[in-house]
Amino acid sequence: MVADRLRDIKSHYDVVIIGSGLAGLTAANCLAKCGRSVLLLEQHYNFGGMATWFHRKGGHIFDISLHGFPIGMIKSCRKYWTKEISDSIVQLKGIRFDNPQFQLQTTFDRQDFTRILVEEFGIESETVEAFFDAARGMDFYDDQSMTTRELFEKFFPGRSDVVRMLMEPIAYANGSTLDDPAISYGIVFSNFMSKGVYIFRGGTDKLIYMMRQELKANGVDVRKQVLVDRVVVEDGTVRGVMANDKFISCGAVLSNANLKTTIDKLVGHDQLSPEFVAQAKAVRLNNSSCQVFIGIREGETLDHIGDLLFTSVDPEFDSVRLCAKDVTSRTFSMYYPDTRPGSNRYAVVSSTNANWDDWAHLSEDDYQTEKKHLIETTIAALEKYIPDVRKKIDHVEAATPRTFYHYTHQAMGATFGTKFEGLQVSMDLPKQIHGLFHAGSVGIIMSGWLGAINYGVIVANEVDSLCHEDGKSEGRMAS
Amino acid sequence: MGDQRIKNIILEIIAIVAPDAEITDVKTDIRLRDQLDLDSMDFLDIVMELRKRYKIEIPKEEYPELATLDSCAAYLGPKLAGVAAT
């Protein structure tokens, strides 16, 4: 018999949160700290959403999305989580680029980029400063008509090498392309490329464990392996959710599921205005990913060749080529033993951007063949940096857009949520249905670990405000 | 609640949401974000903390009213009128 994952739940919650991605987890923690009763429901057997990890025989642990995040995580984790979590964040100093246009290593901050652009690329320092300032000055309310391509053309006309250095890491970080609005680039760039790249020491497993402890301490009711079927709406107002054939009553629902899934499946179009549905339909998803996980045999070691390697054999940066199934650009994330202090293990994870359509419709045989091909070509590419890696490998496997879809239910395996227009739709959802909110990777600027955490807080504030107002009107009715 | 008390409350809250902020010498008529390296998330935290402590609601359009300590006192004064100065 299936265990009753919803045993002993309360008859009513102030807020039900659907999904335990970083946005859902953080919103849950904030709302609990504001004194709200919170139920968090996750369909998977792990919490964390794409912030996840897995174990393999031979003592291997692989992190899926722990490649690097901006310095802002330190502050956000301290404010919305704990000092212990924030204190475990460390900088990755060895960021390397290797492609036909240039080879270089950088600490990935404004100062070092300026040095490289001036000394190695021969750009005037005033131009570099002006570019940084322009990127920094951008915000959400600025004009959206300028594209990232136009922004680069304005400051670095004809310099595809400069474009590559400034764009490739961002394309990996959030799936954006040269055709996305310049402001989304500017906002992410000034967050992500101004003060270095950071990771969580101890691994994703430890981070999520610490977050769960904190949620428990703050009284959040967390349940896993509970798939929410739909949000129950009556007269334009949220009444609760249906999950595991049970109705759970609540005053507000915050969906951390993919924006499109939330609107199309969890809510349904009949509850929404036709204009809003049309607007939601027009939201484009970002691309998906492929990864190859390489576990090094116990006892073997790897030399320190850098932490994050942006490699490519393409002559120039090209957003379309970056997602192509025949891979020419990869990032290698190196996991040395100090990723998990106390461990003596090494791992390498190769990540590439990928298109859902290239993988979704393959027959099972073709799918397995393509995965093998991906693994083989990845190891061959890695041999350039670690010539004897092949004989040290103990375990290797690949993940594709299908894998991401399977584990996170993200529409089309989207690894970075939606394009820019998704943010407006996400923010407008509460105007359609009283008590319904969405938080999760949207709009490019609200994706990634930091984007998801901060967006979780922003939406938690809205939810708390609604609970406050609804509480007042209930009080009035009672008196 | 008096103006001075409101300003002190805001500073107390800032000390919690931005522990690194140097709050000993804050000018009351200069924008807080210009003196203290506060970002928009910090302002959101101030709004949440005020709601939690004093049950007051600050609509999004009115966040700019929290720009300086003086404007905080002027704006929050009426909202906090019924709240005891504890």
Ligand SMILES: Cc1cc2nc3c(=O)[nH]c(=O)nc-3n(C[C@H](O)[C@H](O)[C@H](O)COP(=O)(O)OP(=O)(O)OC[C@H]3O[C@@H](n4cnc5c(N)ncnc54)[C@H](O)[C@@H]3O)c2cc1C
């Ligand atoms: C391969 C890869 C590499 C990445 N690398 C980085 C990186 O280096 N740095 C970085 O900052 N970011 C990285 N990211 C992005 C980052 O991981 C995500 O942006 C972020 O974790 C998304 O969080 P989220 O809260 O939006 O939602 P998600 O993580 O998508 O979580 C949503 C959760 O909701 C659950 N759910 C969905 N529907 C239901 C339902 N009906 N009922 C119950 N539960 C449901 C899902 O199971 C999932 O747990 C990477 C992502 C991928 C895939």
